[in-house]
Amino acid sequence: xxxxxxxxxxxxxxxxxxxxxxxxxxxxxxxxxxxxxxxxxxxxxxxxxxxxxxxxxxxxxxxxxxxxxxxxxxxxxxxxxxxxxxxxxxxxxxxxxxxxxxxxxxxxxxxxxxxxxxxxxxxxxxxxxxxxxxxxxxxxxxxxxxxxxxxxxxxxxxxxxxxxxxxxxxx
Amino acid sequence: xxxxxxxxxxxxxxxxxxxxxxxxxxxxxxxxxxxxxxxxxxxxxxxxxxxxxxxxxxxxxxxxxxxxxxxxxxxxxxxxxxxxxxxxxxxxxxxxxxxxxxxxxxxxxxxxxxxxxxxxxxxxxxxxxxxxxxxxxxxxxxxxxxxxxxxxxxxxxxxxxxxxxxxxxxxxxxxxxxxxxxxxxxxxxxxxxxxxxxxxxxxxxxxxxxxxxxxxxxxxxxxxxxxxxxxxxxxxxxxxxxxxxxxxxxxxxxxxxxxxxx
Numbered sequence: 001x002x003x004x005x006x007x008x009x010x011x012x013x014x015x016x017x018x019x020x021x022x023x024x025x026x027x028x029x030x031x032x033x034x035x036x037x038x039x040x041x042x043x044x045x046x047x048x049x050x051x052x053x054x055x056x057x058x059x060x061x062x063x064x065x066x067x068x069x070x071x072x073x074x075x076x077x078x079x080x081x082x083x084x085x086x087x088x089x090x091x092x093x094x095x096x097x098x099x100x101x102x103x104x105x106x107x108x109x110x111x112x113x114x115x116x117x118x119x120x121x122x123x124x125x126x127x128x129x130x131x132x133x134x135x136x137x138x139x140x141x142x143x144x145x146x147x148x149x150x151x152x153x154x155x156x157x158x159x160x161x162x163x164x165x166x167x168x169x170x171x
Numbered sequence: 172x173x174x175x176x177x178x179x180x181x182x183x184x185x186x187x188x189x190x191x192x193x194x195x196x197x198x199x200x201x202x203x204x205x206x207x208x209x210x211x212x213x214x215x216x217x218x219x220x221x222x223x224x225x226x227x228x229x230x231x232x233x234x235x236x237x238x239x240x241x242x243x244x245x246x247x248x249x250x251x252x253x254x255x256x257x258x259x260x261x262x263x264x265x266x267x268x269x270x271x272x273x274x275x276x277x278x279x280x281x282x283x284x285x286x287x288x289x290x291x292x293x294x295x296x297x298x299x300x301x302x303x304x305x306x307x308x309x310x311x312x313x314x315x316x317x318x319x320x321x322x323x324x325x326x327x328x329x330x331x332x333x334x335x336x337x338x339x340x341x342x343x344x345x346x347x348x349x350x351x352x353x354x355x356x357x358x359x360x361x362x363x364x365x366x367x368x369x370x371x372x373x374x375x376x377x378x379x380x381x382x383x384x385x386x387x388x389x390x391x392x393x394x395x396x397x398x399x400x401x402x403x404x405x406x407x408x409x410x411x412x413x414x415x416x417x418x419x420x421x422x423x424x425x426x427x428x429x430x431x432x433x
Contacts, residue, residue, distance in 0.1 A: 114270070114393040116331075117355055117370040119386040123218025123260060125284045125295075131208035131272070138207060138271050155214055156269055160262075160383065161232045161398035162248040164270045 109157055109166035113140035123160045128153065128170070139167060207272035213295030215306045216284030220258040221381045225407045227253035228344075228400040230262075234270070236394025244271075244394070252400075253408040260286045261412045285413055294415055303419045331355045331370075338373065343384045344403050348375040368392065380405075 133150045136143045157166040230250040237243050250264035267279035274280065283296035288308070295304040338350030350373060357368040368391055375385040385399045415421070 112270075114390065117372050117388050117390050118396070119372060119374045119383055119388070119398070121218075122381075122383060123216065123262070123286070125216040125262065125282075126214040127266070127269075127282070128211040128214055129208045129269070130211055135207045135272060153211070158269065160218070160230070160252075161386065161396070162230070162250060162264065162266075162269075163232065163234075163396060163398075 105171045106155065107169045109155075109168045110141070111166050112164055115159075115163070115165040118159060118161070118163055118165065121159050121165065124165070125158045126155050127158065128155055130154075136167070139164065141167075207274070208269065209275050210266060210280040210282075212297065212304060213282045213284060214304065215293035215295060215308075216260075216262065216286045217293060217308065218260055218286050219381070220288045221254065222258040223256055224380050225254055225256045226380055226382070226403055226405050227251070227408050228403040230264075230398070230400060232396060232398045234394060234396045236271075246271075253412055255408050255410065255413060258288050259413040261408075285415075287413060296415065296419065301419050302422055303415050304422045305415075306423075331357045331361070338375075341375070343375055344399070344401050346377045346380065346384055346400075346403055348377050348384045350375045 130151050130153050133143055133152050136152075136154075153170040155168045155170060156164050157168075159165050228251070230248075230252055232248045234246045235243065236245075246268055248264070248266075248268070250262055252260070252262045254260040262284045263281065264284075265279045265281045267274050281298055283294075283298065285294040285296070286308075287294070291308045293306045293308050297303070332355070334354045334356075336352050336354075338352055340347055340349050342348070353372045353374070355370040355372075357364065357370065359366050362368075370390045370392075371388070373385075373387040374383055376382070377384050380403075382400070383398070384403070385397070387398075388396045
């Protein structure tokens with residue numbers, strides 16, 4: 001039974017092999033080619049949409065970084081320049097008045113690590129300094145080395161002993 | 172597909188350039204120059220208001236630190252302080268450093284801080300520029316945007332264990348003081364330390380003047396600091412010390428906007 005079936009299959013294969021090569025009908029070829037072209041167009045469209053989306057996200061991140069960076073940057077010193085106003089009615093002291101900028105935004109005072117052990121404040125001063133961002137390392141702040149010489153403006157809180165207790169950044 | 176990668180690469184490059192290029196809000200040079208920082212000016216001064224106990228004195232703070240390679244660092248600061256019977260106080264200081272930061276510039280900057288709780292005003296005089304920065308104090312008599320309660324504006328969440336002991340009394344600079352020693356122990360592992368760190372602070376306070384006459388802080392991380400008053404005089408200081416001299420240009424200050432420390 002098995003030998004008979006095997007012979008039948010082999011005979012069938014020989015007949016097929018001896019026949020002329022077969023081609024698909026013309027309408028089938030046309031249909032398949034158009035289907036392949038549609039599929040290729042869909043792939044290109046998907047790639048462009050994906051690229052545009054990634055580009056938009058990258059641009060958004062760059063914009064956020066660009067907008068957030070000024071929070072750690074100081075305003076130009078020239079902005080702080082005082083503009084003298086006419087003398088007020090205090091002729092005895094001949095006092096002149098000046099106006100300074102009022103658009104400053106300050107962070108909270110951040111305590112310095114070494115201030116923990118200092119005696120409590122009984123009097124204090126706040127001084128405005130300009131320093132490279134990297135100098136905050138010397139005050140115990142974890143600032144990246146690559147911050148380098150970018151200047152920032154800061155208020156330093158000093159105690160009665162002249163030692164710094166805290167720092168706040170000014171924009 | 173190669174076109175896709177080209178577009179992505181251009182977008183990423185644009186993002187990097189946008190974050191790296193100076194924008195209109197960015198700071199440019201020049202920086203402070205040689206030295207760690209540049210003084211721009213005093214903002215305000217404030218303090219505990221004590222009436223009926225006038226004094227004047229010289230203040231000295233010395234800092235010493237020995238680095239791991241044996242290098243010794245020594246710095247000192249001096250100032251003169253005064254307080255009148257009304258509680259007005261004055262501090263004159265020539266600033267050349269803040270802690271381990273040294274100021275740039277050829278000459279140290281002298282500044283005079285006057286705290287006037289009677290007028291609810293704070294003045295910072297710049298004797299060189301003949302300018303005075305004045306600011307209205309809050310109703311509590313201390314400066315805006317700063318905390319006066321305790322040694323630091325914020326408390327650390329992992330506060331070290333603290334033990335306090337009384338040291339009795341002793342006379343320092345002609346004033347009777349009472350001493351207190353506070354030892355703060357930073358437990359091993361808190362800051363990556365393999366053993367406990369003991370930070371010791373001695374404070375000697377004159378109860379009648381309500382001022383710290385001497386304090387010593389020994390911190391293995393940052394070195395030793397000694398603060399001391401000298402030449403203490405209990406006479407009423409010259410009232411002119413607490414007023415703005417004539418001929419000064421007044422800068423009317425206002426505290427920066429922003430969150431106030433707790």
